[in-house]
Each structure stands twice: as C-alpha cells, then as structure tokens.
C-alpha cells in the first residue's frame with residue numbers, strides 16, 4: 001500500500017477526454033476515462049502513454065501496470081534519457097500503401113490510350129523539373145537577400161569599430177550596442193515568425209523530413225506557413241548573427257516546394273484552389289518530397305550527386321532505380337538553375353561560376369603524402385569525439401528547453417534573441433581582448449575586418465571570422481594563409497563558436513547545423529595543421545608550402561561526420577564542393593572514422609532529434625536481439641472488426657469510443673453466434689470511414705445509397721486525413737439506423753501474417769512495403785491481432801549495465 005501511495009505521488013490521476021487529451025478541472029462522473037499524468041507531463045508523456053482507465057480501477061492499475069513504469073522512473077530519474085525516447089501520440093502514420101479497393105480496380109481497368117500514358121509520364125517528369133526550378137529560385141533568392149543585407153550590416157559595424165577604436169573617439173560602446181541591437185531585433189522577428197506562424201519550421205527540418213519520408217505524418221510540415229517561416233526565417237536567422245547556416249533548411253524548403261507542386265493546389269483562407277490533382281496520394285507526394293530534399297541540398301552545395309545521395313542515405317526510406325533517376329534529375333536542374341541565377345545576378349549568366357550557395361572554392365594545394373594519413377585518422381577520431389560532445393550537450397539542452405522553456409511561446413522568442421545578443425557580445429569581447437593583429441591579406445579581398453586594437457598595423461584577425469556570415473567565416477578558415485590567425489585566436493574562436501553552435505541548434509528559429517559544424521571543424525583542423533607544420537617542418541608536403549587549408553578541410557569533414565554520422569553523401573558533397581577527387585579518399589576516411597567514434601558514444605544529431613520528439617521512426621534494420629520476439633508478443637488483441645455492411649450507429653459509436661486507424665472487415669461466420677467472428681475480407685481505414693460518413697454514403701438496409709457511385713478516389717485524396725474528426729460529424733437518430741457498405745472502398749487484399757512470424761520478418765515487411773497496419777490471422781484466416789508501425793517502433797535495444805537488452809517503450 002505504501003508503494004501505491006508513493007506511486008500516486010509520482011502520477012496524478014486526471015480526467016481524459018475522448019480524444020485522449022487530459023482535461024483537468026472538468027466535471028467527471030464514474031465510468032469516465034482517467035489518465036495518469038506524470039510529473040513531466042506536458043513535454044514527454046502524453047495521454048496514450050499514460051493509458052486510460054476507469055475511476056474504479058485506478059488503484060489496482062497503479063499497483064500492477066504502472067509499477068513497472070514507476071520503478072524505471074525511480075531508477076533513472078525524471079530526466080532519464082530513456083523516457084525521452086517514449087513515442088508521442090501526436091505522430092500518426094502515412095498511408096503509403098495503395099488501397100486495393102474496387103474503386104481502385106475500376107480505375108486500373110479503364111483503358112488508357114498510349115497518348116494518355118505518354119502525357120502522364122511527361123507530366124511526371126515535368127513536375128520533377130519544376131521542383132528543381134522552384135528550389136533554385138528559392139535558394140538563389142535567399143542567398144542574394146542574405147548577401148545584400150549582410151554586406152550593409154557588416155560595413156556599418158566596420159565603420160563604427162574602426163572609428164571608435166581610435167584614442168580620439170573612444171566610443172566602443174556604440175558599435176557593440178548597434179551590433180547587439182541589430183542581432184536581437186532581427187532574431188526576434190526570426191523567432192516570432194517560426195514560433196507563431198509554424199513551429200515545424202524550427203531547426204534544419206531534416207530530422208522531420210526524414211521522419212515524414214519514413215512514413216510519419218507531421219501536420220504542418222509541408223504547409224505554406226512552414227515554407228514562409230522557413231525561407232524568411234533562415235534569412236533573418238543568419239542576419240541576426242546566429243551560429244547557423246542556410247543549407248539544412250534548403251532541404252526542408254525543397255521538400256515543401258515539391259509537395260506543393262505535386263499537390264497542385266494553393267491554400268486560400270483555410271480552403272484550397274485546385275489546379276490539378278495528378279499526384280496527390282501519400283505515395284506520390286513522398287517521392288516528390290525526396291526529390292525536393294535532394295534538390296535543396298544540391299542547390300545549397302552545388303552538389304547534385306551529393307544531394308541525391310543525401311536524400312537516399314539520410315532521408316528517404318523507399319527507393320527504386322527510376323525514383324533515384326528522377327531525384328537526380330531534379331537535383332541536377334536545381335544545381336544548374338541556382339548557378340545560372342546567381343551568375344546572372346553577378347552579371348555574367350553564361351559563365352556559370354556559382355554552382356551553390358556555399359562553395360569551398362578550389363584549394364591550390366590539395367595533394368597529400370601518405371605519411372599524413374595517420375594525422376588525418378587522428379583528426380577523424382577527434383571529430384567523432386567533439387561531434388558526440390556536441391550531440392550530448394545539445395540533447396541535454398533540448399530536454400531542458402522542453403521542460404522549462406518551451407511551455408510558453410514568448411519564452412522561445414526571448415531565448416533566441418538572447419542567444420543572438422550574446423553571440424554579438426562574445427564576438428566583440430574576443431576581438432577587443434585578443435588583439436591578434438595581422439598584416440596577412442585575407443583570402444577574400446572583399447572580407448570585412450577592423451583595425452580595432454591594431455594601432456594602424458594590420459587588422460584584427462578575429463574580426464575576419466566574425467564580421468561575416470557563417471559561410472564567409474568557413475571560407476576564411478579554409479583558405480586564409482598560414483599566418484592569418486594565431487593559435488590563441490583559433491583556440492578561443494573554436495571554444496566560443498562551439499558553445500554558440502550548441503546553444504543555437506534547437507532554438508525556435510529556422511537554422512541549419514552544416515555550416516556551424518564545418519566551421520568548428522575547420523578551426524580546430526587549422527590548429528592541428530599549425531601543429532603539424534611546427535612539429536615536422538621538413539617532412540610533409542604541407543609544411544613546405546605552409547598550407548593549413550587541407551587540415552582545416554579534414555577537420556571540417558570530421559566534425560560534420562561526428563555530428564551527423566552521414567558518410568557517403570557528405571563525402572560526395574565535400575568532394576563536389578572542392579572539385580578535387582584525389583582528396584576524396586582522405587575525406588572518406590575522415591567521415592567514416594568520425595562516424596565510428598561518434599557512434600560509440602551517442603546517436604547522430606538528427607536521430608537524437610527524432611528520439612527526443614518521440615517520433616516512431618523505423619530504422620533500416622530491425623532492432624538487435626529481437627529474433628526471439630514473435631508477433632503474438634506485440635500484437636494488439638482482441639481486434640475490433642466490422643462487417644462488410646454495418647449499421648451506421650454502430651460504426652459511429654465504435655469510432656467515438658476508439659481511436660484505432662484501421663478496422664479489419666470480416667465475413668460473418670454463419671455457423672457461429674458471434675457476429676464478430678469470421679474470415680478476413682479486407683481492411684478499411686478510419687479516415688475512409690470518416691469521409692464516407694461525412695458525405696453520408698449510407699442508406700436504408702437493402703438499398704444502394706444514391707451517392708455511392710458518385711464517390712471517387714479523388715474524394716479521398718482531396719481530404720486531409722487529419723482534417724476530418726468523428727466529433728465533427730453529426731448524425732440524426734434516423735441516419736444511425738441506416739447501413740453503410742464498405743465493400744467498394746475497403747482494401748480487399750490487406751497484408752497478413754500468421755502468429756509465428758518473428759519480429760525481424762514483420763519489421764522488414766513494414767519497412768519494405770511502407771505498411772501502416774498488419775493483420776495477424778489465425779489458421780482459419782480470422783483476424784486475431786493487429787500490428788502498427790508504432791507497435792514495432794516501441795522496441796529498442798538498450799545498453800544497460802554493460803549488457804544489451806530489449807526495452808519495450810510504453
């Protein structure tokens with residue numbers, strides 16, 4: 001009993017509404033549903049993880065079912081990473097499977113002329129072409145605006161810094177105040193835009209796009225609001241002086257453009273203006289979004305092959321040769337068009353000299369000696385270590401944010417503004433205190449720098465890295481000559497920028513992590529380069545030429561690999577960015593080893609984001625140690641089924657009472673009394689039933705609804721599955737007596753498995769076919785269990801006390 005009392009102090013019993021939300025303070029009677037609310041509720045434990053129960057059974061449930069959960073809570077504490085890995089009820093699955101209904105078959109049987117087929121194919125390729133063009137327009141627009149305004153901002157700061165640092169003026173408070181005010185003001189706008197318009201636009205968007213392509217529905221991710229918040233937001237974030245890049249958000253924006261072009265409709269005051277509707281199935285949109293993400297990366301780095309591979313490796317879950325070809329086509333169009341647009345902007349459109357938003361530019365001396373390889377390997381290991389430190393720190397910060405900061409929207413905005421103010425202050429303090437003056441010319445002759453602290457002799461080296469955009473800073477670190485920065489300058493820069501990068505990623509602003517990671521890596525890589533030249537002045541090629549650029553490049557690659565853990569695509573992206581294949585081997589080594597070292601400590605940054613958000617992502621491979629787990633261990637039973645022709649009232653009650661998204665249809669066994677026992681005949685989705693109910697496709701028993709024949713597949717495609725709710729459908733008592741016929745609409749050939757299927761086999765079915773539901777059938781082909789992707793995603797392997805064991809997330 002004492003234990004139950006203790007448990008009750010850990011969980012509060014709270015009434016739960018039918019849609020699974022906690023509704024504290026509302027009147028409830030006996031028989032109402034209740035949920036157990038955890039101390040951390042509001043950020044990681046939602047209604048479905050707390051289960052629902054009736055008032056009378058609370059005590060018994062507390063002592064049995066929740067004891068286990070509470071034990072773990074006690075064991076690991078409220079902040080335990082394990083509990084961040086809970087699955088979140090708000091993420092639903094996509095319907096990637098094509099519904100094999102009578103309606104679909106009728107459509108399949110329609111004779112299609114060769115001409116129509118050709119037109120269809122052509123329009124399909126046109127859509128992929130348009131995705132490339134759309135992404136390029138967006139990318140070039142973002143680049144031009146950022147460069148234009150950044151130029152004004154840094155030129156203003158330079159003027160004030162130069163002027164005020166002289167003994168005569170002595171007004172250094174002015175530039176820092178101006179710098180901080182500009183940063184805070186712009187970041188305030190950037191964060192407010194994302195926070196209030198579409199929070200899904202926060203961050204780089206790549207983890208969310210990856211989850212979407214894996215089969216998870218993320219409301220708002222591909223909306224017009226997300227597009228505006230993403231594109232305008234990223235411009236503002238960079239101008240606001242945050243330690244972030246615009247390359248990651250390009251993948252998300254490309255995905256939104258792709259979905260928009262594919263759907264062919266324009267949102268208009270909560271309605272849509274339909275233009276065309278050829279590619280509206282989840283399946284089609286998924287493929288287009290994969291192309292959009294690839295185009296975004298391609299436009300950002302001028303790397304079409306790398307972009308395509310990035311989409312394959314990091315984002316998309318379903319591939320075939322034709323799709324890869326189409327995605328590559330889009331990526332190539334995006335790269336070429338961005339190049340054309342940026343070159344045209346610079347006044348020489350035919351020269352095509354701007355292949356991406358960020359170029360590493362050609363390295364004059366990218367050759368290497370084999371004896372340098374051990375140094376590169378050590379650097380890769382360092383990259384893995386620093387990368388995982390970045391992930392761990394960012395993870396802790398994300399949990400802290402979810403717990404304390406992200407409960408109120410305005411706090412998010414204030415935090416982002418604070419970070420931008422601190423970024424300006426830190427840069428100023430570093431420039432002011434270090435006074436590392438150099439006469440070496442910066443690689444980019446147009447780069448801004450100040451003479452602050454140099455008494456007319458050269459310029460402040462630190463200012464070259466801070467009076468520019470993060471991309472400019474990266475280029476400076478990669479290409480500036482050996483003696484441009486002192487060791488102290490680099491050490492302090494890398495430390496401060498690392499902390500700013502950790503603090504910035506996860507703010508409620510549109511921001512990418514590619515460039516900050518590359519910059520951090522380039523800075524410590526440069527340091528190592530300086531060390532190598534000092535230690536072996538005559539041995540390695542670099543030493544003779546005193547070129548630290550390639551060490552900076554290896555450092556950048558290692559840091560990025562240690563953070564993101566992507567190997568093939570990043571190797572290709574960096575090789576495409578440098579335009580030198582001979583150095584590809586070293587880049588690959590750096591990325592591979594940094595990934596191995598990083599994986600030893602943590603998951604990658606994107607995977608950490610996915611886990612913290614509780615998204616039910618299915619990885620490529622089934623979890624280890626699950627060979628002995630059989631479908632009977634994790635299926636849900638008993639199964640709620642419907643007959644092919646059901647009473648509307650009964651269907652309505654069932655949908656009101658349960659939130660299941662799929663219902664097997666059975667043929668009633670004439671020899672059995674139970675009307676819910678019989679052979680499986682199909683499966684119908686909740687969303688399909690809701691569309692049928694809202695369109696009133698039902699009639700009196702023995703008749704055929706007058707509107708049944710007018711329902712087409714487009715009626716289902718037009719409606720967003722999350723837009724229709726059973727609570728919004730009103731039925732009269734008379735209508736509830738009618739019957740609804742599921743036969744024309746149900747999937748007649750659902751995937752089924754028998755009880756003795758093991759988890760790895762079921763996992764591969766879900767992963768390979770993009771399933772949402774799997775029906776478990778008995779030897780008599782009667783449905784006896786249901787499995788969804790969340791049932792699978794709950795299984796994870798964990799290392800506990802040095803041993804690998806299975807954990808079943810609740």
Ligand code: ATP
Nearest residue numbers: 092093636639640659660661662663786787788790
């Ligand atoms: P998603 O909403 O993303 O498809 P989910 O797991 O939330 O995933 P639901 O269909 O809501 O999908 O199912 C919730 C739980 O209920 C799952 O554990 C599933 O196995 C079970 N379930 C689904 N449909 C039925 C059904 N018709 N009868 C009994 N249990 C079901």
